[in-house]
Amino acid sequence: MKADLLDDEVIYPFDGGLHLPGHKAMSTDRPIASLPAPDRLVIPVLQHIGKAGEVLVSAGERVLKGQMLARPKHVISAAIHAPVSGVITDIGDYPVPHPSGLPAQCIVIENDHSDEWVERKPVGEDFHHMNSHSLRNIVRDAGIVGLGGAAFPSAVKQTEMDIATLIINGVECEPYITCDDMLMRERAMEVLTGADIIGHIIKARECIIAIEDNKPEAIAAMQAAVDEDGTGYFRVQAVPTKYPSGGEKQLIKVITGKEVPINGLPADIDILVHNVGTAYAIYNAIFKDEPLISRIVTVTGHGVKQPQNMEALIGAPICECTAAAGGYNDDVHQLIIGGPMMGFTVPSDDLPVIKATNCLLVTAQGETHPADQVQHSPCIRCALCVDVCPARLLPQQLYWYASSQNMERLLEHDLFDCIECGCCSYVCPSNIPLVQYYRFAKSEIWAKEEERKKADRARQRHERREARLLKQQQEREERMRKKREALKKKQAGNDGKADPKQDAIAAALARVQAKKQQRKLEPKNTDNLTAEQAALIAAVDKRRQQHNQQAAGVENDDKGVA
Amino acid sequence: MQFQQSVSPHITVDLQVQDVMRKVLLALLPGALLAIYYFGWGVLANIIIASSVCIVCEAAMLTLRHRPVKTTLFDLSALVTAVLLALALPPLAPWWLTTIASVFAIVVAKQLYGGLGFNLFNPAMVGYIVVMTSFPREMTYWTPPLGVADSWLSLGDTLRIMFGGADASAIDAVTMATPIDTLKTQLGLEIDIDSTRGSAQYGPLFGSLSGVGWQWINLAFLAGGVWLVKQKVADWRIPTAMLLTLGFIANIMAVVDYATYSSTLFHLLSGGTMLAAFFIATDPVSASTTPRGRWIYGAGIGALTYVIRTWGGYPDGIAFAVVLMNMAAPIIDYYTKPKTFGRQDS
Numbered sequence: 001m002k003a004d005l006l007d008d009e010v011i012y013p014f015d016g017g018l019h020l021p022g023h024k025a026m027s028t029d030r031p032i033a034s035l036p037a038p039d040r041l042v043i044p045v046l047q048h049i050g051k052a053g054e055v056l057v058s059a060g061e062r063v064l065k066g067q068m069l070a071r072p073k074h075v076i077s078a079a080i081h082a083p084v085s086g087v088i089t090d091i092g093d094y095p096v097p098h099p100s101g102l103p104a105q106c107i108v109i110e111n112d113h114s115d116e117w118v119e120r121k122p123v124g125e126d127f128h129h130m131n132s133h134s135l136r137n138i139v140r141d142a143g144i145v146g147l148g149g150a151a152f153p154s155a156v157k158q159t160e161m162d163i164a165t166l167i168i169n170g171v172e173c174e175p176y177i178t179c180d181d182m183l184m185r186e187r188a189m190e191v192l193t194g195a196d197i198i199g200h201i202i203k204a205r206e207c208i209i210a211i212e213d214n215k216p217e218a219i220a221a222m223q224a225a226v227d228e229d230g231t232g233y234f235r236v237q238a239v240p241t242k243y244p245s246g247g248e249k250q251l252i253k254v255i256t257g258k259e260v261p262i263n264g265l266p267a268d269i270d271i272l273v274h275n276v277g278t279a280y281a282i283y284n285a286i287f288k289d290e291p292l293i294s295r296i297v298t299v300t301g302h303g304v305k306q307p308q309n310m311e312a313l314i315g316a317p318i319c320e321c322t323a324a325a326g327g328y329n330d331d332v333h334q335l336i337i338g339g340p341m342m343g344f345t346v347p348s349d350d351l352p353v354i355k356a357t358n359c360l361l362v363t364a365q366g367e368t369h370p371a372d373q374v375q376h377s378p379c380i381r382c383a384l385c386v387d388v389c390p391a392r393l394l395p396q397q398l399y400w401y402a403s404s405q406n407m408e409r410l411l412e413h414d415l416f417d418c419i420e421c422g423c424c425s426y427v428c429p430s431n432i433p434l435v436q437y438y439r440f441a442k443s444e445i446w447a448k449e450e451e452r453k454k455a456d457r458a459r460q461r462h463e464r465r466e467a468r469l470l471k472q473q474q475e476r477e478e479r480m481r482k483k484r485e486a487l488k489k490k491q492a493g494n495d496g497k498a499d500p501k502q503d504a505i506a507a508a509l510a511r512v513q514a515k516k517q518q519r520k521l522e523p524k525n526t527d528n529l530t531a532e533q534a535a536l537i538a539a540v541d542k543r544r545q546q547h548n549q550q551a552a553g554v555e556n557d558d559k560g561v562a
Numbered sequence: 563m564q565f566q567q568s569v570s571p572h573i574t575v576d577l578q579v580q581d582v583m584r585k586v587l588l589a590l591l592p593g594a595l596l597a598i599y600y601f602g603w604g605v606l607a608n609i610i611i612a613s614s615v616c617i618v619c620e621a622a623m624l625t626l627r628h629r630p631v632k633t634t635l636f637d638l639s640a641l642v643t644a645v646l647l648a649l650a651l652p653p654l655a656p657w658w659l660t661t662i663a664s665v666f667a668i669v670v671a672k673q674l675y676g677g678l679g680f681n682l683f684n685p686a687m688v689g690y691i692v693v694m695t696s697f698p699r700e701m702t703y704w705t706p707p708l709g710v711a712d713s714w715l716s717l718g719d720t721l722r723i724m725f726g727g728a729d730a731s732a733i734d735a736v737t738m739a740t741p742i743d744t745l746k747t748q749l750g751l752e753i754d755i756d757s758t759r760g761s762a763q764y765g766p767l768f769g770s771l772s773g774v775g776w777q778w779i780n781l782a783f784l785a786g787g788v789w790l791v792k793q794k795v796a797d798w799r800i801p802t803a804m805l806l807t808l809g810f811i812a813n814i815m816a817v818v819d820y821a822t823y824s825s826t827l828f829h830l831l832s833g834g835t836m837l838a839a840f841f842i843a844t845d846p847v848s849a850s851t852t853p854r855g856r857w858i859y860g861a862g863i864g865a866l867t868y869v870i871r872t873w874g875g876y877p878d879g880i881a882f883a884v885v886l887m888n889m890a891a892p893i894i895d896y897y898t899k900p901k902t903f904g905r906q907d908s
Contacts, residue, residue: 015903020573175573249904262904319563328563335565340572349563369576370568375630377579377637378679383797383851391903396851397895414902422571429577430679436569 012257014250016390017242018423020341022214023176027300030308032182035324037084037111041315043069044096045105047354048151050076057107061088064118066291069107072140078153078355079143082109083293083313085116097318097337097351099344106352109315120289127286132161132201135286139201142285143292143355147277148180148246149338151356154278158201164270166204167255168195168279170211170218171239171246174339177359179296180276182309184211184218187280188225192234194279197286199233202272207234209276210251214241243341244421248273250390262417277358297353299325303332303362312353319349321360334368336361341422370433377430385424385434391417395424399434402441407448410441418442579678583638585795589786590645590841596782597649600707600775602714604653607724608660609645615664616644623673639678643667646686646841650834650881651693654703654715654723654737662696663689683888684848687881694881706738707775710766741773742833743877745824754821772831780831787840800849801839803860804867805830811868829868833878838863842880848888855891855898862887 046052053070057063063082070080086109094106127135140155148169168191172180184191192209199207209226211219219238226234239245239254249260251273258269266273277295284290293314300307305326312321318335322328336343338359385395394413401409415438424434529537598605620640624631647663667689675681694701703723705715715736722728723736739747744767748758759768771777790796808829815823829835834842843849843863850859863883870879 253903259904262902264904332563333566334568334572335563336572340570342570343572344570345565345567345572347565347567349565363572368568368572369574370572375633377634378677380579380582380639380679380847381849381851382582382795382846384794386851386853386900387794392900393902394852394895394899397899413899414905417902417904420570425571426574427577428574429579429582431574431578433569435571439569 011239012254013240013242014245014253014390015392016388016423017244017250018388018426019241020175020243020426022241023300024178024181024214027176027178027298027307027309028182028185028217030306032186032296033308033310033324035310035312035316035321037113037115037313038316038320039111039113040089040317041083041086041109041111041313042094042317042352043080043083043107043109043315044094044352044354045070045080045107047080047314047356048078048145048153050074050078050153050156052105053077053079055091055105055107057088057091059088059091062086062112063088063109064116066118066120066289066293068141068143068291072153076153076156078145078151079141079291080107081143081291081293083315084109084111085114086110086112095348095351097346097354097357101347122289123286127197127200132158132203135197135201138285139282141291142281144278144281144285145292145355146275147281147295147355147358148275149342149356149358151354154274154282157272157274158198161203163202163204163267163272164206165256165272166195166199166202166207167251167271167273168198168207168209168276169246169248169251169273170209170215170222170276171251172215173212173241173243173246174341174343174359175243176300176361177298177339178300179298179309179358181215181218182298183280183296184215184276185221188218188221189228190283191276191279192222192225192229193287194281194283195234195274196229197282198272198274198279204272208255209234209236210239210255211236212241212245213238243423244390244419247390247419247421249419262414292355295353295355295357297321297357298359299362300359301336301362302364302367303329303334305329314355315352317349318346318351318353318357318360321353322349322362325362328362329364331365332362333365334361334363336363336368340368341426342420376428376432379430379432382429384427384429388423388427390421390423391419393418395434398441399432399437402437405441405444407441407445410445415441415445579637579639582795583642585790585793586642586841587638587645589790589793589795590642590649590783592786593779593783593837594645594649596775596779600709600779601653601705602708603717603720604655604705604715604724605648607657607720608648608651608653608655611657611660612644612648612651612664613641615661616640616647616668619665619668620673623669624677627673627677629677634678637678640668640672643672643685643689646837647689649837650686650690652701652703652737653705654720654733655693656700656703656726657724659693659697659700663693665689666692679847681847683885684842684845687842687884687888690881691885694876702739702743703733703737704740704743705736706767707773709774710738738767740833740877741767741776741828742871746871746877749822755824756821772828776833777831780836783836783840787836790840790844796840796844797846797849797856799853799856800843800860800863803857804839804843804864805835807861807864808835808868809864811865815868815872823872829871833871834880835867838867838880838884842884843887848884848891850891850894850898852895852898852900854900855894858894858898859887859891862890 045055051074054073055070057069065082065085067082068079069082072079088107089110090108093103096104136155136158144154145151146154170180170184195207209222219236223236226236237255244250245254252266252271253259260266261268281292294311296309297312298309299321304322308325310324334345335349336345337357379396379399381396383396389395397413398415418438420435422435617640621631621635624634647667651660667685671683671685671688672681723733744764745755745758758764767773769777791798809826812826812829816825850856866883866886867879870882
């Protein structure tokens with residue numbers, strides 16, 4: 001089927017971008033498999049953008065499949081659920097798939113394999129009669145996050161009402177990844193129903209399902225579902241294959257010709273974008289009352305024997321996924337979570353699958369060419385990077401300013417609009433790991449900003465304290481001044497008259513003086529000594545004198561030695 | 563199981579600086595071969611002298627600067643500078659002139675600025691300007707192209723002139739001014755273009771398009787340059803802007819007064835126009851790097867070339883035009899920053 005048969009709408013190209021080798025066919029010739037439930041699952045509490053939820057369970061507790069383990073407490077947060085029934089053996093820090101490589105809080109469940117669900121009450125077709133608010137709450141409580149890779153809590157996005165256009169993103173532009181492609185091929189109707197629910201929540205007037213034209217099967221399957229629906233609400237839109245057209249802002253540009261304003265949201269231009277996987281998860285939440293406890297993962301690359309897609313439970317170990325994909329080849333080299341352009345490597349496969357894990361790319365030796373592994377040559381300012389930058393930045397200038405840590409210029413050149421798509425590094429003839437320079441510069445600026453804020457706070461605190469002290473001192477002086485003035489006034493007023501208080505003071509002083517005088521006249525106890533006592537005292541005085549002289553001599557000797 | 567770590571993106575296109583430079587050399591080949599065909603042994607000797615000196619200087623400077631010599635030499639950028647310089651110098655230029663130009667290009671203009679990627683000015687053009695301003699007489703040692711002369715100057719005579727074994731009268735006997743230079747001198751004597759082209763002495767120098775030999779050399783550089791642009795090694799905006807501007811101004815001036823101002827075609831296919839447009843102005847290191855900036859940069863070179871050629875003191879103003887615009891490139895870049903995605907009109 002030729003994809004452009006469907007293109008009756010104009011396509012607006014975005015600047016930059018790349019035509020990358022796809023490597024997609026290797027993982028699409030097998031249907032989506034189902035990874036058997038593992039014996040032990042490690043479920044990170046924070047799997048999404050935003051704050052971690054509040055953990056509702058404790059170690060030793062038995063949980064049922066689908067039971068909520070963590071509840072979103074903040075606005076931008078997501079719930080976590082038990083993917084199996086079983087016993088919680090531990091809640092603590094475990095390694096998680098995150099670029100930082102740092103461990104994070106996880107809930108560990110020992111699977112009892114009884115597959116015992118919590119009570120479920122699916123809404124089903126009734127969703128048409130429900131209001132947006134209650135549907136959004138179901139989405140929120142089902143722990144649904146964007147499954148395209150960013151894992152942003154979906155319900156948060158759906159708070160904007162009366163959006164003109166809902167775009168369901170099935171573009172999947174990164175090489176190797178095929179989980180969205182396979183989902184659309186096999187479960188098109190479910191995806192479409194999920195899109196219908198989202199459209200209902202946000203009251204969208206139209207829904208466009210965007211798919212890259214290198215996925216003719218998915219386009220056909222979705223088109224068949226749209227035809228079956230027959231309402232005219234949905235439209236399948238093939239978009240030209242070009243990386244990164246699956247980026248939210250790029251996709252909006254391609255379909256509508258509009259650019260999401262800087263620091264703005266798609267909602268600002270009346271558009272909302274959700275991934276096809278997210279639509280499917282929302283379908284599951286409404287029609288099966290099933291929270292997000294599994295996802296489709298592409299396990300691919302020349303490092304595994306049977307690349308394929310599989311539905312894996314959240315918390316399942318990555319090594320079981322790769323084992324289910326036939327295990328590793330001998331020349332296995334890297335394990336990348338996500339695609340080769342924006343994914344990150346992990347050192348070990350002893351990590352859990354999480355909601356954001358769309359792809360496990362296991363590469364063979366020589367399959368990847370990371371720019372950071374070789375000594376790069378100097379930038380020759382060829383500006384190939386300028387031609388491919390989808391954000392219309394000047395990567396060569398950003399590189400120049402990042403290496404000289406010129407923060408001012410970096411901000412002037414919109415460093416923070418870099419989406420880290422990697423196009424610039426990909427084309428660089430000098431093999432400069434440009435994205436890494438930008439990440440570093442961004443974190444430096446964040447750190448500086450944080451430091452500045454801290455310093456500002458400290459300075460303000462200091463200034464407030466100084467002001468307080470000054471005020472106190474001024475008040476004190478004011479009080480003293482008033483007192484003195486009052487005293488002066490009083491004295492001035494008393495002139496000529498006898499003050500009884502003053503008289504009393506004078507009298508008391510006179511009494512003290514008299515007493516002192518009297519004490520001087522009394523005999524001392526050394527005045528009347530016997531001769532014997534006098535001689536004794538004289539002898540003691542003489543010894544004391546001698547001793548003092550000796551001590552002085554010793555001190556002098558010491559000094560001489562020294 | 564342990565896996566190798568790296569940072570994204572984990573794939574890169576298989577293109578190195580070395581590949582870029584190799585393509586530049588390849589694209590220069592047709593023009594260089596025609597230059598040798600028309601001007602003989604001297605061009606070849608220039609290429610050999612300039613290449614040897616440039617490579618030795620580059621290696622020496624890299625050693626002094628404690629930079630990796632082997633890997634950097636293999637980026638071939640010094641060789642590109644050498645060939646560009648050799649093609650710009652007159653075929654009978656004495657060996658020391660070529661050497662001075664090469665040393666200056668590599669040591670001062672390139673390495674003292676920090677090596678490849680850090681030079682503010684195009685090294686070949688700096689070297690050219692140094693000898694052009696210091697040794698103007700030697701810079702006129704052009705031979706009549708094949709077609710005007712019956713045959714190449716013999717290898718022995720060529721080497722005798724280049725290595726100082728010939729006296730001034732012998733040199734005068736075999737050299738001849740270039741068409742651009744000829745027109746300029748004649749115009750200085752108040753002889754208009756048509757009279758010069760019609761004269762028995764200078765007429766044979768001019769071909770149907772521009773100068774004999776020169777026209778085909780320029781067309782060959784144009785062909786190589788177009789290939790280079792198609793290979794995405796050279797930017798298309800700079801040569802387009804430069805040639806359009808040069809052609810546009812030349813056209814207006816020729817329409818105003820065709821007797822004293824050369825035709826558009828003559829300007830586009832004479833001297834170093836095509837070599838400069840595709841191989842020198844497009845040197846990425848010293849050129850502007852923004853899309854809009856490259857239009858301005860190219861147009862600036864085109865305009866300055868015309869101005870210096872027509873009213874300046876030197877026969878071909880390209881080197882000065884390039885270096886002047888090199889100076890302006892950082893400012894052009896700064897003020898032509900593209901509007902970032904999502905940035906509203908401001």
